[in-house]
Amino acid sequence: MQAVDWLYLLLPYQFSPVIAGTAVVVLTVYFRGARAAAERQLQVGFGRHLAFFAGVALCYLVLHTRFDYYAQYMFFMHRLQHLVLHHIGAFLIALSAPWSVLALGLPVGIRERLLRPLVRNRLVRGLYRALQHPAVAPTLFVGLIFFWLIPEVHFDAMLNLKLYHLMNASMLIDGILFWWLMLNPSVQHASVRIGYGLRILIMVLITVPQVVLGAYIALSRQELFEIYAICGRAWPISPEVDQQLGGILTWIPAAMMSVLGVLLVLRMLLRAEQTRSEAPNPSADIA
Amino acid sequence: MKAFVLAWALVLLMAGCSDQTDWQTRYIGGLMPELQFTLTDENGKTVTEAQYANNTVNLLFFGYTSCPDVCPVTLAQMRQVLDRLPEGMVGKVRVLFVSVDPQRDDLESLRRYTDFFGDRFVGLTGSREQLDTLTSRYRTTYGYGEPDAKGNYVVTHGSAVYGFDAAGRAQLLIRNDDSPDAIVADIVQLVQG
Numbered sequence: 346m347q348a349v350d351w352l353y354l355l356l357p358y359q360f361s362p363v364i365a366g367t368a369v370v371v372l373t374v375y376f377r378g379a380r381a382a383a384e385r386q387l388q389v390g391f392g393r394h395l396a397f398f399a400g401v402a403l404c405y406l407v408l409h410t411r412f413d414y415y416a417q418y419m420f421f422m423h424r425l426q427h428l429v430l431h432h433i434g435a436f437l438i439a440l441s442a443p444w445s446v447l448a449l450g451l452p453v454g455i456r457e458r459l460l461r462p463l464v465r466n467r468l469v470r471g472l473y474r475a476l477q478h479p480a481v482a483p484t485l486f487v488g489l490i491f492f493w494l495i496p497e498v499h500f501d502a503m504l505n506l507k508l509y510h511l512m513n514a515s516m517l518i519d520g521i522l523f524w525w526l527m528l529n530p531s532v533q534h535a536s537v538r539i540g541y542g543l544r545i546l547i548m549v550l551i552t553v554p555q556v557v558l559g560a561y562i563a564l565s566r567q568e569l570f571e572i573y574a575i576c577g578r579a580w581p582i583s584p585e586v587d588q589q590l591g592g593i594l595t596w597i598p599a600a601m602m603s604v605l606g607v608l609l610v611l612r613m614l615l616r617a618e619q620t621r622s623e624a625p626n627p628s629a630d631i632a
Numbered sequence: 633m634k635a636f637v638l639a640w641a642l643v644l645l646m647a648g649c650s651d652q653t654d655w656q657t658r659y660i661g662g663l664m665p666e667l668q669f670t671l672t673d674e675n676g677k678t679v680t681e682a683q684y685a686n687n688t689v690n691l692l693f694f695g696y697t698s699c700p701d702v703c704p705v706t707l708a709q710m711r712q713v714l715d716r717l718p719e720g721m722v723g724k725v726r727v728l729f730v731s732v733d734p735q736r737d738d739l740e741s742l743r744r745y746t747d748f749f750g751d752r753f754v755g756l757t758g759s760r761e762q763l764d765t766l767t768s769r770y771r772t773t774y775g776y777g778e779p780d781a782k783g784n785y786v787v788t789h790g791s792a793v794y795g796f797d798a799a800g801r802a803q804l805l806i807r808n809d810d811s812p813d814a815i816v817a818d819i820v821q822l823v824q825g
Binding site: 418 | 658660663664694767768771772773774775777786788789790791792805807
């Protein structure tokens with residue numbers, strides 16, 4: 346492949362100033378924050394930096410390159426796009442716990458006059474607490490997958506560019522919120538308290554509706570999403586194969602991300618147990 | 633599983649309720665941009681939507697003349713629908729057939745193809761760039777399969793007909809399983825504004 350071909354693949358299918366702008370701002374702020382953290386000798390491991398960049402890069406690739414073209418005209422590519430936004434990319438970003446680095450990277454004026462009051466705002470805190478409620482967060486996580494796959498809703502989202510962007514943004518934002526709730530290394534954060542055991546339960550429970558939905562799509566004899574036939578597919582592929590692949594992508598890798606999450610939380614749980622048994626004071630209970 | 637299917641059906645029902653009820657094909661008002669294009673007509677002249685938008689309902693369809701099934705069936709159905717319109721209404725409706733296979737569809741074959749269906753059918757095509765602009769504007773695409781030994785290849789393209797009102801606003805998405813009755817009723821409504 347020649348350089349020109351690669352460039353073509355990396356250029357956005359439809360240029361979006363919002364996506365391009367967000368990527369530039371987020372990366373700039375993160376770079377500044379990482380430098381400031383190093384100057385203050387705050388420990389941010391290489392692994393966390395790597396997770397953050399991998400997460401952001403993956404999300405950018407599926408949203409703002411030629412990939413987006415295929416995601417608009419192939420059902421299974423669309424499912425792959427959402428798998429990256431809602432599960433893999435969001436998972437990596439949450440795993441990197443980038444908030445302190447990002448806050449450090451903001452210009453002082455913005456941090457003091459915008460971020461601080463915002464974080465302290467009662468309304469914002471209340472909304473955050475509601476979204477991160479142990480019953481609301483998983484419902485929202487699974488609910489969004491179902492919602493955008495209602496054939497009628499899916500139809501409109503694939504026809505209207507604004508709805509399409511709204512759909513993708515909602516998947517990414519909700520994904521980060523959910524995985525942050527699951528993977529947050531501290532059990533108590535911003536007044537949201539959720540123990541390791543409950544997290545494991547939630548991650549196991551959310552696999553059930555995802556498996557059912559994925560299997561339903563993959564095994565359905567009916568063409569569920571006619572929009573791809575109406576709009577034309579990116580290359581000749583039978584509608585059945587497209588739908589089966591899409592169903593499998595909704596079914597298996599999505600459930601595997603839960604398994605990965607459970608393993609990570611189990612490790613946190615073991616470490617917490619260790620510190621507890623080593624601690625001389627039993628009142629330092631963190632679970 | 634039963635509960636899931638029930639829940640799904642309920643959601644579908646709710647989504648269905650919010651639909652426009654006075655249209656029988658798919659109403660897409662507000663979802664898509666106004667009619668706009670730069671293409672080449674059957675006489676090799678560069679044309680824009682301005683030539684066709686004057687107080688006429690336009691039905692936009694993408695295809696290619698060597699298309700074995702979808703295109704002839706859809707165009708024949710449109711022909712039938714036009715024949716069934718009330719008196720004097722046919723002159724206010726036009727079918728724009730855009731070939732997405734400019735390599736094989738020269739002006740001559742495009743003219744012969746659309747003439748076969750009637751004088752309300754206009755053949756258009758353009759460069760790959762012009763076609764890409766138009767197809768991505770209407771959130772549709774096309775692609776080419778591998779050529780066989782004789783050089784014949786399949787072209788994938790959207791199967792829907794886009795209905796624009798006399799002001800050039802996208803209003804309808806007509807699918808190939810919509811009944812002729814439904815299409816006739818909706819086109820009459822489109823012409824009457």
